[in-house]
Amino acid sequence: MFSRQAPVSSHPAAVGRDSRGWQLQVWVSFALAVSLCGTGLAWLPGQDLDRAFMVMGYVFCLTAVFVLSKSVRDQQSTAAESPLWRLVVWGGFAVAMGLTGWGLLRMNISETYKAYLGVSWLYLVSSAFTLAKTLRDAHEAALAQARAEARAQLRRDLQQGQTSDSQ
Incomplete structure (x- = not known):
């Protein structure tokens, strides 16, 4: 039986990436929070x-934010993490947030200053989650693009091999 092959494109599929504007906003936000x-x-x-x-x-x-972000993202793609690891990651995040909040509340400083430190701290945590996601997205996009380019190169090589065999 004769099987017809679909034409192979020499151009790899486009890989979605965050815009430069978004990346700039994320980095500026994180720097401002710091x-x-x-x-x-x-x-x-x-x-x-x-x-x-x-x-x-x-x-x-x-550090707890970056570890938690990576752990949650990894859990979406594979179930390789043990329940104990998830407990350590989530527990570490909870302890970090709890102890920092407790330390802030127990300090003998004005309520206005506590509010400033509290809001800037939560802004830092929030912007760190966004930065972690943006960095991970960029890494995954680069890997996807490299895989797509390698597949496209392999297809071109196979086509060239088929062409030279038929001659």
């Missing part, structure tokens, strides 16, 4: 121990 938090912590009245606690809390929250 700046606001840094300014608030640099001018934090009170004891150095309070400032050190808050810096550690903010850094702990940032």
